[in-house]
Amino acid sequence: MSQLDRNSSSYVMHIDATYKLSQVEYPLMVVGISDCMGSFHVVAFFIISQQTEHHFTEALAMLRRIYTAVTNKQLLVRYFMADADKAQRNAVDAVLGVRNELVNLMCYFHVATKIYKHTRGIPVTLAARISKDVADMHYAVSAADYERIKKRSLDDWQKLPQLSAFASYFTKG
Incomplete structure (x- = not known):
C-alpha cells in the first residue's frame, strides 16, 4: 500500500486479469503501478471467481478501503491502464473515478x-x-x-x- 502513497500524477495504475494459473482456473486480478522510471510495483492480487464488473468492482472497493485504513487517506488515481475489457473499465470508473479525474490509457x-x-x-x-x-x-x-x-x-x-x-x-x- 505504501507504493500508492504518492502524488497521483507520478504513476500509472495497471489492472489485468489472467487465469489458468491452477487446475481450477480462477482468474487472478493483478493491480500495480508503474512509475516514471519504468518500474512496476505490485499493489495487490485478488483471486476472483469470475471476470465480471461486479467482481472487479468488489476487488477495487476492497483495495480502496484497505488503502484508506492503512494510510488514513483517500486513494487518488489519475492515470489508469488496462486492456479493452468493459467490465474492468466500468469497475474502475465506478470505484476509482469517485473524486478522481481519471485518464484511461490504452495498453x-x-x-x-x-x-x-x-x-x-x-x-x-x-x-x-x-x-x-x-x-x-x-x-x-x-x-x-x-x-x-x-x-x-x-x-x-x-x-x-x-x-x-x-x-x-x-x-x-
Whole structure:
C-alpha cells in the first residue's frame, strides 16, 4: 500500500486479469503501478471467481478501503491502464473515478496488436511508418505533443490512398 502513497500524477495504475494459473482456473486480478522510471510495483492480487464488473468492482472497493485504513487517506488515481475489457473499465470508473479525474490509457501491447492486425494488407514500408508514428504518439511528453503528433500522422496517412482506410479505423477509436 505504501507504493500508492504518492502524488497521483507520478504513476500509472495497471489492472489485468489472467487465469489458468491452477487446475481450477480462477482468474487472478493483478493491480500495480508503474512509475516514471519504468518500474512496476505490485499493489495487490485478488483471486476472483469470475471476470465480471461486479467482481472487479468488489476487488477495487476492497483495495480502496484497505488503502484508506492503512494510510488514513483517500486513494487518488489519475492515470489508469488496462486492456479493452468493459467490465474492468466500468469497475474502475465506478470505484476509482469517485473524486478522481481519471485518464484511461490504452495498453500499448493491445494497440500494437491491433495495428498489426489492421496493417497486414498494406506494403511493409507503410505498415512500418504507421508503427513508428504510433510509437511517437506513445512516447509523447505531453498531451499537447501527443495531439500534435496524432494530427500530423493522420494528415500524412490520409494523403496516401493505401493508408486512408487505416486512418479512418484509427479515428474511430
